[in-house]
Amino acid sequence: MTTCSSVSIFHASFSNPSGVVVNKRWQMWMGQMAIAAGLASVMACGGGDGGSGGPNSPSGPTVSSTGSVGAIGATITITGSGVSPSQVTVSVGQSIRFVNNDSRAHDMSSDPHPAHTACPSLNRGSIAAGQTRDSNGFGNAGTCTYHDHNDDTNGSLKGRITIQ
Numbered sequence: 001m002t003t004c005s006s007v008s009i010f011h012a013s014f015s016n017p018s019g020v021v022v023n024k025r026w027q028m029w030m031g032q033m034a035i036a037a038g039l040a041s042v043m044a045c046g047g048g049d050g051g052s053g054g055p056n057s058p059s060g061p062t063v064s065s066t067g068s069v070g071a072i073g074a075t076i077t078i079t080g081s082g083v084s085p086s087q088v089t090v091s092v093g094q095s096i097r098f099v100n101n102d103s104r105a106h107d108m109s110s111d112p113h114p115a116h117t118a119c120p121s122l123n124r125g126s127i128a129a130g131q132t133r134d135s136n137g138f139g140n141a142g143t144c145t146y147h148d149h150n151d152d153t154n155g156s157l158k159g160r161i162t163i164q
């Protein structure tokens, strides 16, 4: 059990009736300070569950995934020359569609390589020649960049998606 004695100390000092006439404004100010201090000590004592979002928490994705395919906001075609267009803009909740018109497979994946963690919506596996693949929906506004995981240093197979 956690001890938070400061709360009861403050409570005692203000529940003790006194014959001395105290300036009312001063009394109210002291009361507010006691409440503030009491709340602060409760919050300080209440910790210990580790919480989330603290400085030691692992950073999540830059743009979350809705977990399912949304309306197609943009179509990106892959050929032997690379991706086109390399920069597109879609709305929050929408997906992008990759059309692989090249003669080899491409594995379009979120940056950074090889973790692929920034925009998990994009990690939809290898797209065989002639096939089409839709991303999952983008869950919030932001910027997603991607690469071909099979050819991660090829600049013509990198692109940028702005979600707004």
Ligand SMILES: [Cu+2]
Binding pocket: 109, 112, 113, 114, 115, 116, 147, 148, 149, 152
């Ligand atoms: Cu990769």
